[in-house]
Amino acid sequence: MARTGRRPGPTQTREAILAAARSQFAERGYGGATIRGIAAEAGVNAALVHHFFGSKDKVFVAAMNLPFDPAVLVETVVDGPRSGIGERILRLFLSLWREPDTRAPFFALVRSVSSSPEVAAQLRGFMESAVLARVAAALGVPRLRVLGAASQMVGVVMMRHVIGAEPMASADEDEMVALVAPVIQHYFDV
Amino acid sequence: MARTGRRPGPTQTREAILAAARSQFAERGYGGATIRGIAAEAGVNAALVHHFFGSKDKVFVAAMNLPFDPAVLVETVVDGPRSGIGERILRLFLSLWREPDTRAPFFALVRSVSSSPEVAAQLRGFMESAVLARVAAALGVPRLRVLGAASQMVGVVMMRHVIGAEPMASADEDEMVALVAPVIQHYFDV
Numbered sequence: 001m002a003r004t005g006r007r008p009g010p011t012q013t014r015e016a017i018l019a020a021a022r023s024q025f026a027e028r029g030y031g032g033a034t035i036r037g038i039a040a041e042a043g044v045n046a047a048l049v050h051h052f053f054g055s056k057d058k059v060f061v062a063a064m065n066l067p068f069d070p071a072v073l074v075e076t077v078v079d080g081p082r083s084g085i086g087e088r089i090l091r092l093f094l095s096l097w098r099e100p101d102t103r104a105p106f107f108a109l110v111r112s113v114s115s116s117p118e119v120a121a122q123l124r125g126f127m128e129s130a131v132l133a134r135v136a137a138a139l140g141v142p143r144l145r146v147l148g149a150a151s152q153m154v155g156v157v158m159m160r161h162v163i164g165a166e167p168m169a170s171a172d173e174d175e176m177v178a179l180v181a182p183v184i185q186h187y188f189d190v
Numbered sequence: 191m192a193r194t195g196r197r198p199g200p201t202q203t204r205e206a207i208l209a210a211a212r213s214q215f216a217e218r219g220y221g222g223a224t225i226r227g228i229a230a231e232a233g234v235n236a237a238l239v240h241h242f243f244g245s246k247d248k249v250f251v252a253a254m255n256l257p258f259d260p261a262v263l264v265e266t267v268v269d270g271p272r273s274g275i276g277e278r279i280l281r282l283f284l285s286l287w288r289e290p291d292t293r294a295p296f297f298a299l300v301r302s303v304s305s306s307p308e309v310a311a312q313l314r315g316f317m318e319s320a321v322l323a324r325v326a327a328a329l330g331v332p333r334l335r336v337l338g339a340a341s342q343m344v345g346v347v348m349m350r351h352v353i354g355a356e357p358m359a360s361a362d363e364d365e366m367v368a369l370v371a372p373v374i375q376h377y378f379d380v
Contacts, residue, residue, distance in 0.1 A: 107304070114300040114352055124355050132355070147349055147358040148369050154353075155345025159337055162304055163344075165314050165322070168337040179338050183373050 014052055016042045021063035026118055030060060030125030057130040064123070067106040068096055070131045077188075078138045085139075086149075086185030087177055093153055094173045097161055110162055141190050149187035156180055204242055206232045211253035216308060220250060220315030247320040254312070257296040258286055260321045267378075268328045275329075276339075276375030277367055283343055284363045287351055300352055331380055339377035346370055 020042035024033040035056055039046040053059045061069050076092050077085055096102045112119045132150075136143045156176070160168045171179070198206070210232035214223040225246055229236040243249045251259050266282045267275055286292045302309045322340075326333045346366070350358045361369070 110304040111301075114297070114304050120353055124353050127353070127355055144357050144361060144365070144369060147355055148373070150355070151345035151349035151358070151370075152342050152373070153345070154348045155341035155343070158344045158348065159341035163310055163314050163317070165317055165337055165340070167334050168341070171334060175334070179334060180341075183338070183342070183376065186373065186376070 086181035276371035
């Protein structure tokens with residue numbers, strides 16, 4: 001779409017959709033919100049929301065400014081040899097922290113999850129259906145074990161990057177892999 | 191000490207010490223603050239701070255309203271058979287979450303650590319000297335591995351209680367022990 005003087009440009013339309021999405025996710029939770037409802041609140045056609053974002057989970061990623069697309073996470077987990085899952089996941093997460101562009105929204109997410117039960121509930125609904133269910137189904141691993149692996153990753157983020165406890169904060173990535181990848185792997189070996 | 195009309199009662203004195211402690215920890219960090227400096231700021235004798243709290247780490251626990259005394263955590267880790275460390279730590283943490291009295295300050299701590307780099311720095315200094323160094327020395331385990339175990343515990347708290355992802359949020363304690371205790375144990379088996 002070209003920008004014209006007569007109607008909102010793609011940037012404004014995209015922002016209007018994201019604002020509507022935040023409102024719908026806040027009101028209905030991740031599970032209850034729909035592309036159709038988001039489009040209606042933004043005053044656009046549902047096809048336009050699909051055009052801009054593709055799917056509800058990608059609308060959520062953009063609206064919540066998540067530091068990564070869980071579809072990439074799911075691919076990382078599922079693709080490649082099963083014995084390398086732990087290391088692949090860990091290296092993906094560690095790489096997200098190298099760049100301030102992905103680090104800043106990670107901090108913002110930790111803050112908003114821990115200060116707002118509503119945000120925590122939205123993220124929970126999203127994680128359960130967009131990440132957990134897909135990984136569990138693709139690998140045939142019980143959801144509780146996938147959450148065990150996820151909890152270890154979240155804990156590494158908190159300890160290494162939010163609290164910044166030494167010597168973990170300045171351990172290099174190979175040391176982190178040697179320490180934590182076997183644990184992540186353990187949760188997927190069933 | 192009896193309450194009198196002429197001088198502050200123990201409650202006010204205790205609160206004055208805690209206010210001075212928060213100020214000193216904020217200004218100097220955990221490592222830099224001293225009982226003597228806290229007493230001076232509160233306008234009391236250092237012996238009175240020892241009388242009320244016993245040690246700097248206990249002043250910190252009270253001033254920051256920490257949900258548990260790390261001395262208890264250290265004892266839990268160190269006492270008893272080494273092969274049961276994972277289960278003992280996990281059951282201690284899970285028990286802290288059963289009661290709203292300890293759960294509320296845990297949430298407050300997660301919020302303040304993730305929103306304030308200063309609080310994160312204070313907590314980091316405290317953890318490194320009051321918990322990490324003691325556990326590492328008592329068990330002869332490298333600090334990085336102790337932090338691995340700590341990161342798994344923090345992650346369980348985030349996933350089960352802050353995000354509340356199912357089925358982990360409503361798993362019973364025995365299920366959690368079966369899932370996570372072997373991982374905690376792994377970090378201590380060197």
